Each structure stands twice: as structure tokens, then as C-alpha cells.
Amino acid sequence: MNSGFLPAAAAGFGTGLSLIVAIGAQNAFVLRQGVRRQAVFAVVGICAVSDALLIALGVAGLGTVITAWPGAMTVVGLAGGGFLICYGLLAARRALRPAPGQGLTTDGAAAGSVRGAVLTCLALTWLNPHVYLDTVLLLGSVAADRGPLRWIFGLGAMVASLVWFTALGYGARLLGDALSRPGTWRALDGFVAAIMLAMGTMLVVRAL
Known part of the structure; x- marks a missing residue:
């Protein structure tokens, strides 16, 4: 085994984790789905697979293409x-006008809610410019410095993404007792609303 294999993988893991741990729109959504126990496997899978694809594109050099076309980031x-x-x-x-019986339920999600969760997760992942800046551009440029070990670095970042989203989605179930109360759900929805509105406004202002 190449002596630089483990250091490169560990560096990729640490760099990738540092970029995704901060609470953002995607993480807030995964957290909400986790505590609701709705479509958790699908949501975690979409986030992890999407990150893996974006990391691979960054390592392969797509970041230079995005940089060459600033209009893409505006759109x-x-x-x-x-x-x-x-x-x-x-x-x-939802926070201001909660639906009756809004507390956490453990019943399986309906097909429509699963479909909605999947579509929302895809939009939050692929319509977020920060994903391209952090995952494709930043991770791609850092990986390039690793030379022939850049794919090992990228693999470490992919593993970090999988570990984080799995822990966030399934670990959120530990909050089930607290979230059985509608008042707690209102606070969570208020938290999610604040993050989404702040990030959405910031993205629109920067794009204009």
C-alpha cells in the first residue's frame, strides 16, 4: 500500500466533513426528515450519492469549466x-399555523410524502450554488494538490459525506420524545424557515 494512501484519505475525510457539518439548507432538511422518520433512507442516499458525484467531478477537473462560465452560477x-x-x-x-396533531408520528410515510421528500432533497442539493463552490471547486482544487493521490483524497471526502448524512438522518430519531410535542415542532420549523429564508435571500442578492 502506498505510504501516502491513509494520509490522503484522512485529509479528504477531514476536509469534506468540515465543509458539510455547518447547518445549512440541506442539513436542516435531512434533520427534519430524520426526526419525522419519513423517507430517511432515500434522503440520506440522495445526499451521499450526490456529494460523491460532485466530488468526483471536482477531482476530475470540472471546477475549471464552471469557473470559465460565471453565468452558470448566476442561473x-x-x-x-x-x-x-x-x-x-x-x-x-407551519411554525405560525401548525396543523392539528403536528407532533412526531412513527407511522410509515405515505407514497406522496416520499416522492415530495425526494424531489425537495434533489432541489436542495443540485440548486444550491454553495455545493458547486465547496464540493466541486474547493475540494477539487485541494485534491489536485495531491497529484496521483487525488482520487484517494476524493474517496475520503465521499466517506465523510456518507458518515455525516447517515448520522444526521438516523441520529435525529434520538430526539423523538422531545419532538412528540407540537410546540417543539413549531420551534424546529421556525429554525428551518430562518435558515432557508436567510440562505435563499443571500443567494438571490449575490446572483443579481
């Missing part, structure tokens, strides 16, 4: 910002 910023604002408004409405 993604406007679309993603608009989506986050709409989602944030919906979360704010």
Missing part, C-alpha cells in the same frame, strides 16, 4: 435562491 443562484425562499415560507407557515 443556479437565482433558481436555488427562489426555491429556498419558497420552502422557507412554507416552513414559516
Whole structure:
């Protein structure tokens, strides 16, 4: 085994983890799905697989293409910002006008809710310009410095993403008792709304 294998993988793991741990729109959504126990496997899978694809693209050098076309980030910023604002408004409405019996339920999610969760997760992941900046550009540039070990670095970052989203999605179930109370759900939805609205507004302002 190459002596630089483990250091490169560990560096990739640490760098990747540092970029995704901060609470953002995607993490807030995974947390909410986790505590609701709805479509957790699908949501965690989408986040982890999407990150793996984006990391691979960054390591392969797609970051240089994105940098060469600034207009792409403007389009993604406007679309993603608009989506986050709409989602944030919906979360704010849930916080201000909670539906009857809004406490945590352990029943299986209905097919429609699973479909909605999947589509929302895809939008939050692929319409977020920060994903391209952090995962494709930043991780890609750092990986390039590893030379022939850049793919090992990228693999470490992919593992970090899988570990984080799995822990966030399934670990959120530990909050089940607290979230059985509607008042706690209102606070969580208020938290989600604040993050979504703030990030959405920031993305739109930066894109204009």
C-alpha cells in the first residue's frame, strides 16, 4: 500500500466533513426528515450519492469549466435562491399555523410524502450554488494538490459525506420524545424557515 494512501484519505475525510457539518439548507432538511422518520433512507442516499458525484467531478477537473462560465452560477443562484425562499415560507407557515396533531408520528410515510421528500432533497442539493463552490471547486482544487493521490483524497471526502448524512438522518430519531410535542415542532420549523429564508435571500442578492 502506498505510504501516502491513509494520509490522503484522512485529509479528504477531514476536509469534506468540515465543509458539510455547518447547518445549512440541506442539513436542516435531512434533520427534519430524520426526526419525522419519513423517507430517511432515500434522503440520506440522495445526499451521499450526490456529494460523491460532485466530488468526483471536482477531482476530475470540472471546477475549471464552471469557473470559465460565471453565468452558470448566476442561473443556479437565482433558481436555488427562489426555491429556498419558497420552502422557507412554507416552513414559516407551519411554525405560525401548525396543523392539528403536528407532533412526531412513527407511522410509515405515505407514497406522496416520499416522492415530495425526494424531489425537495434533489432541489436542495443540485440548486444550491454553495455545493458547486465547496464540493466541486474547493475540494477539487485541494485534491489536485495531491497529484496521483487525488482520487484517494476524493474517496475520503465521499466517506465523510456518507458518515455525516447517515448520522444526521438516523441520529435525529434520538430526539423523538422531545419532538412528540407540537410546540417543539413549531420551534424546529421556525429554525428551518430562518435558515432557508436567510440562505435563499443571500443567494438571490449575490446572483443579481
